[in-house]
Amino acid sequence: MxxxxxxxxxxxxxxxxxxxxxxxxxxxxxxxxxxxxxxxxxxxxxxxxxxxxxxxxxxxxxxxxxxxxxxAAPLREISAWAEQYRRFWDERYDRLDTYLKDLRPGPKPPSEGEVR
Amino acid sequence: MxxxxxxxxxxxxxxxxxxxxxxxxxxxxxxxxxxxxxxxxxxxxxxxxxxxxxxxxxxxxxxxxxxxxxxAAPLREISAWAEQYRRFWDERYDRLDTYLKDLRPGPKPPSEGEVR
DNA sequence: AAGTTGATAAACCGGTTGGTTGAATACACT
DNA sequence: AGTGTATTCAACCAACCGGTTTATCAACTT
CATH class of the missing domain: 1.10.10.10 (Winged helix-like DNA-binding domain superfamily/Winged helix DNA-binding domain)
Structure with missing residues (x-):
């Protein structure tokens, strides 16, 4: 399994x-x-x-x-797995939107390794 | 079920x-x-x-x-459910971040009141 | 040493799951 | 009408799941 x-x-x-x-x-x-x-x-x-x-x-x-x-690590994996499908439920989703969202929370190292 | x-x-x-x-x-x-x-x-x-x-x-x-x-709607629910536990895997998570996220439009994740 | 408490192990049981094969249904094409 | 194709239904099977009860183990208490 x-x-x-x-x-x-x-x-x-x-x-x-x-x-x-x-x-x-x-x-x-x-x-x-x-x-x-x-x-x-x-x-x-x-x-x-x-x-x-x-x-x-x-x-x-x-x-x-x-x-x-x-x-919680497995829950993070579950969340990441589901996020694969985000574009199918979030019509606001596009590459630019993702980019902006990732910038929003504040000064963050640019390439966070987020795979969305 | x-x-x-x-x-x-x-x-x-x-x-x-x-x-x-x-x-x-x-x-x-x-x-x-x-x-x-x-x-x-x-x-x-x-x-x-x-x-x-x-x-x-x-x-x-x-x-x-x-x-x-x-x-994809159920996958959105799955993702939202898992996000409940984000604070347990994301050390950058804090109350302010949550507050900002909650201000974004859209349904909020259900609070696990559904035992059985 | 004996007894109590917290937890696991083992055997059992009915219902569900994930697969099979074979039959049935529904539609399209001659 | 008859044939092929796409799909589902039904019956069956072994394995697994979620619960039970009984027994066992481990550690504390007296």
């Missing part, structure tokens, strides 16, 4: 997206993450495994707790 | 992503889309059904052909 597929598949489940949203507020243990869900702890543990394999979280070790941490 | 999950699930298959990439070059019939793949036409037809249900393509009717067309 390729990387991108694993990330998309992980994101296809609402429970897992909710877990990511929770982790955006800070690291959490498995029990803390499982608390809001109407399912067993083991089920949540499985979801965490899927997220971990997709590279969306990492798990530490603190005594008997395994604190989970959000890892 | 909620909308976002359907889109992510549709994108989780490499064959389906390849179909979208092909459609970015222009509309195509089922046969044309199926040609590069080492699988039956029927299998591709099923993939197209999944993409259609996710809103990623629409299908027209021209005699016995069903030309497929890329629909």
């Amino acid at each position: 390729d990387k991108l597929s694993a990330v998309f598949a992980a994101l296809a489940d609402p429970t897992r997206r909710a877990i990511l949203a929770r982790l955006a507020d800070g690291d959490a243990t498995v029990n803390q993450l499982a608390e809001p869900f109407p399912m067993s702890l083991q089920a949540v543990s499985k979801h965490l495994k899927v997220l971990e394999q997709a590279g969306l979280i990492t798990r530490g070790k603190d005594a008997q707790w395994r604190p989970c941490k959000l890892e | 909620d909308k976002l999950s359907a889109v992510f699930a549709a994108l989780a298959d490499p064959t389906r992503r390849a179909i979208l990439a092909r459609l970015a070059d222009g509309d195509a019939t089922v046969n044309q889309l199926a040609e590069p793949f080492p699988m039956s036409l029927q299998a591709v037809s099923k993939h197209l059904k999944v993409l259609e249900q996710a809103g990623l393509i629409t299908r027209g009717k021209d005699a016995q052909w069903r030309p497929c067309k890329l629909e």
